[in-house]
Amino acid sequence: TPAADAPRLGRDDFADLPNGREMGMIKDAVAVLGLPNPFFRAHEGRAGAETTIGDRRVLNFSSYDYLGLNGDPRVAEAAKAAIDRYGVSPSASRLVSGERPVHAALERDLAALYGTEACLTFVSGHATNVTVIGNLLGARDLILHDAAIHNSCVEGARLSGARRIAFPHNDAEAAERELAAARARHGRALVLIEGHYSMDGDVPDLARFVALARKYDAWLMVDEAHSLGVLGARGHGIAEAQGVDPADVDIWMGTLSKTLSACGGYICGRAGLIQYLQYAAPGFVYSVGMAPALAAAAREALAIMRAEPERVARLNANARLFLTLAREAGFDTGLSEGHAIVPVILGSSVAATRLSASLFEAGMNVQPIVFPAVPEKSARLRFFLGAEHTEAQIRTAVAMLAATRGRAR
Ligand code: PMP
Numbered sequence: 001t002p003a004a005d006a007p008r009l010g011r012d013d014f015a016d017l018p019n020g021r022e023m024g025m026i027k028d029a030v031a032v033l034g035l036p037n038p039f040f041r042a043h044e045g046r047a048g049a050e051t052t053i054g055d056r057r058v059l060n061f062s063s064y065d066y067l068g069l070n071g072d073p074r075v076a077e078a079a080k081a082a083i084d085r086y087g088v089s090p091s092a093s094r095l096v097s098g099e100r101p102v103h104a105a106l107e108r109d110l111a112a113l114y115g116t117e118a119c120l121t122f123v124s125g126h127a128t129n130v131t132v133i134g135n136l137l138g139a140r141d142l143i144l145h146d147a148a149i150h151n152s153c154v155e156g157a158r159l160s161g162a163r164r165i166a167f168p169h170n171d172a173e174a175a176e177r178e179l180a181a182a183r184a185r186h187g188r189a190l191v192l193i194e195g196h197y198s199m200d201g202d203v204p205d206l207a208r209f210v211a212l213a214r215k216y217d218a219w220l221m222v223d224e225a226h227s228l229g230v231l232g233a234r235g236h237g238i239a240e241a242q243g244v245d246p247a248d249v250d251i252w253m254g255t256l257s258k259t260l261s262a263c264g265g266y267i268c269g270r271a272g273l274i275q276y277l278q279y280a281a282p283g284f285v286y287s288v289g290m291a292p293a294l295a296a297a298a299r300e301a302l303a304i305m306r307a308e309p310e311r312v313a314r315l316n317a318n319a320r321l322f323l324t325l326a327r328e329a330g331f332d333t334g335l336s337e338g339h340a341i342v343p344v345i346l347g348s349s350v351a352a353t354r355l356s357a358s359l360f361e362a363g364m365n366v367q368p369i370v371f372p373a374v375p376e377k378s379a380r381l382r383f384f385l386g387a388e389h390t391e392a393q394i395r396t397a398v399a400m401l402a403a404t405r406g407r408a409r
Contacts, residue, residue: 033350035357038368046071049388051365059364059393059400061383066229066340067311068388069301070261079262082296090289095278098289106295109302110254110266113236114246118274121266122283123290125225125255126152128265131283132253133190133221134159136276142186142218144178146170146193148200150223153192162190169200170335172208179216189218195227195238199374199382200334201319201341203231206238210248221251229259230340235305235312259305262298264290311387315340318394319385325398331405334378343369343380344401352379358404364397 009016030037044052048071051060069075082102092098103121111119122128133156137143141162145153148169157164163186167175175191183189191213193204206222213220224237232240237254239246246252251273256264267277277284305311316339323338332345346352349370356368359381370379385394 030353033353035353036360038353038356038360041365049386049390049393053360053365056363058360059397061364061366061385061389061397063386064226064258064340064384065261065388066259066315066384066386067235067261067301067305068386069259069304069311071388072261072301072304074304075261075297075300078300079293079297082292086292088293089291092289093285093287094289095285100289100292100295102292102295102299103289106299106302107266109299111268113302113306114239114252114268116246116252116268117271119266119268120274120277120281120284121256121264121290121295122281123264123287125257125265126155127283127287128253128255128267129153129223130156130159131281132251132267132277133157133192135281136160136219137162137188137190140187142182142189144175144182144189144191144218146197146204148197149192149194150198150225153223157192162186169197170202170204172205172212175209176212176215179212179218183216183218189216190221191218192221193223195222195224196230196339196341197335198226198341199369199380200343201336201339202334203227203238203241203337203339206242206244206249210244213250219250220248221253222249224252224254225258226341228254229305229312230315233312234309235259256294256298260298260301262294262301264294264298315385315387318387318389318391321391322383322385322394322398325395326401329398329402331401334380340385342383342385343378344383345378345380347377347379349376349379352381355401355404356381359400362400362404364400366397 041053047060047063086100090098090100107119107121129152137160139161143157143162143164145166146169147166165178167178193209196203209220227237229235231238252268254266256262319340320338323333323336323342326333334343334345336342352368352370359366366381366383369382
């Protein structure tokens with residue numbers, strides 16, 4: 001029963017919805033500054049290294065099409081052929097009549113990439129983390145996650161009802177202290193990290209987390225949303241980059257929306273885990289199957305990634321060049337290791353929003369990341385580099401940043 005003093009709210013009371021405070025802060029910040037809203041800007045065509053917004057052609061650093069495959073005609077052809085064959089929607093949950101051969105084919109390809117027994121795909125990456133984490137653990141269990149972990153993992157952890165502990169970003173020693181103190185009081189334990197952090201562009205020491213999970217008999221789950229196609233000489237992800245056996249990670253999670261230029265999420269792991277999810281993860285069982293065109297597109301993108309590793313090398317060279325130039329120009333690029341994600345930290349939401357607006361005026365689309373998505377003192381612009389960017393575009397971007405920064409204060 002609600003508290004006696006809880007005010008009764010009517011159908012038009014939206015202001016103090018659970019996340020209303022966050023919406024208010026972002027919208028008010030823009031309104032107070034009198035700046036054009038940087039959010040929901042519509043792109044008139046494909047957003048590649050350049051994009052058209054309204055009637056302006058601008059440089060683009062706000063899309064995570066890391067290997068440039070969203071514009072690849074082979075990917076588009078695969079999607080179109082799937083539509084011609086299967087229609088747009090599978091029109092049912094896969095469990096009950098939504099299954100198409102392309103679903104299993106994509107899952108075989110992803111399982112082969114990680115060398116795991118099995119794989120399952122879901123309609124969204126965010127939904128994957130929520131439904132998988134939310135239903136693998138329960139109230140008696142323990143979830144230990146990096147403080148910078150993606151929102152979808154936090155939501156999943158909350159849904160599970162497990163005890164949730166965040167350890168300081170990338171600090172395996174702190175994670176061990178927490179596990180040592182809490183492990184014995186819980187049934188199952190899950191250690192949750194990303195392969196490449198989406199806000200900071202840095203990478204964990206995977207072997208240390210593998211050892212930790214082993215020592216405390218915990219599952220290790222790695223979210224590869226931003227590491228597939230980015231890390232490792234062939235883009236196979238953090239295990240390839242760091243010479244770790246992928247079999248040492250219990251649960252590989254990834255999205256189809258970045259390198260694989262589609263929409264959806266995947267889990268790769270042991271057969272028993274995948275079978276449980278197939279029959280018992282509500283976000284899979286009670287959701288429509290993935291659109292066959294998206295599964296076909298992701299499959300083709302994965303095949304191109306494997307056949308053309310030079311794209312991965314180009315992406316990394318581009319990101320390193322951007323990072324080097326931005327540092328030389330005196331910008332604070334935080335923890336970025338120069339793989340694909342480079343923040344330019346400005347220290348206040350107002351400064352980040354102002355600089356984004358000035359850069360848009362000057363001909364560049366880069367989004368501000370403001371409080372509460374990151375702490376206020378680390379409000380930033382976040383640059384996504386891609387294989388498609390040219391050296392000239394990268395040099396122009398840093399020159400524009402340097403020329404515009406005075407206006408941000
Ligand atoms: N995990 C991480 C680390 C992410 O950054 C994101 C979103 N960008 C997701 C999961 C969710 O994936 P999707 O956007 O494909 O739903």
